Amino acid sequence: MTRAPLILISASTEARGVEFADISLSLSLNYPLAIKAGGGAPWVVPCLPDREFVTESVRHCDGVLLTGGDDIEPKLYAGPLPGALLRTVHPADPTRDLFELLLVDEVFRQRKPLLAICRGHQMLNVALGGTLLVDIQSQQRGAMNHARMDRKSQIVHEVQADSGSLLAQACGRTRFGVNSTHHQAVEKVAKSLRATAVSRDGIIEGLELGPADRHLLPFLLAVQFHPERLFRRHEEHLGLFRSFADACRRPSK
Numbered sequence: 001m002t003r004a005p006l007i008l009i010s011a012s013t014e015a016r017g018v019e020f021a022d023i024s025l026s027l028s029l030n031y032p033l034a035i036k037a038g039g040g041a042p043w044v045v046p047c048l049p050d051r052e053f054v055t056e057s058v059r060h061c062d063g064v065l066l067t068g069g070d071d072i073e074p075k076l077y078a079g080p081l082p083g084a085l086l087r088t089v090h091p092a093d094p095t096r097d098l099f100e101l102l103l104v105d106e107v108f109r110q111r112k113p114l115l116a117i118c119r120g121h122q123m124l125n126v127a128l129g130g131t132l133l134v135d136i137q138s139q140q141r142g143a144m145n146h147a148r149m150d151r152k153s154q155i156v157h158e159v160q161a162d163s164g165s166l167l168a169q170a171c172g173r174t175r176f177g178v179n180s181t182h183h184q185a186v187e188k189v190a191k192s193l194r195a196t197a198v199s200r201d202g203i204i205e206g207l208e209l210g211p212a213d214r215h216l217l218p219f220l221l222a223v224q225f226h227p228e229r230l231f232r233r234h235e236e237h238l239g240l241f242r243s244f245a246d247a248c249r250r251p252s253k
Contacts, residue, residue: 038241063248066120128190219247
């Protein structure tokens with residue numbers, strides 16, 4: 001039997017854990033279940049922003065999944081913000097921010113496949129030099145409500161993916177429904193990336209490497225929605241995890 005590829009999954013943190021009143025790991029079980037359903041072996045790692053730890057962790061895995069969670073520290077992608085805009089930002093975890101910046105850097109150094117979801121989609125863009133909309137409703141005229149926490153496991157709008165994109169290939173279609181639980185979004189796309197999917201109001205829903213930079217990684221796909229909450233009922237979302245796991249089985253060149 002072929003060994004399932006080992007997928008490193010980044011976790012979030014909680015200030016107070018269930019067992020003790022100390023900092024604890026936090027992660028929806030949907031992520032490892034989706035990785036397993038796609039054919040991978042999930043491996044959840046803690047937010048330890050230590051270069052040696054990150055280097056060794058990436059070396060041992062076959063691919064990396066950046067997960068969703070709280071907002072990213074605005075200082076990493078923007079200058080001073082007006083008070084009203086700053087108040088829309090959820091408290092950031094500088095430990096997780098630093099850990100994931102190191103993780104993205106190491107993924108590119110070691111050329112491992114990468115799948116990034118929601119916050120991970122945004123963190124990838126920031127790590128590579130892009131920027132974010134701090135708050136969609138405040139900064140994007142005519143935008144729909146993307147913070148649909150009341151329907152986080154349900155389809156709430158459609159996205160349009162570019163024909164021939166990695167996203168369209170993984171999903172088996174160019175138009176499909178997604179959930180939406182975010183108030184921030186990619187604004188300026190990092191130079192090495194290109195937007196390959198958008199919602200009807202122009203919010204970027206998918207990122208991939210641009211044509212000139214595809215050699216940098218064997219697989220890179222970032223999505224603003226949460227396929228790990230939809231894969232059980234929607235084949236196109238399971239397709240994302242299958243494509244990712246398949247890429248993780250192939251040796252890097």
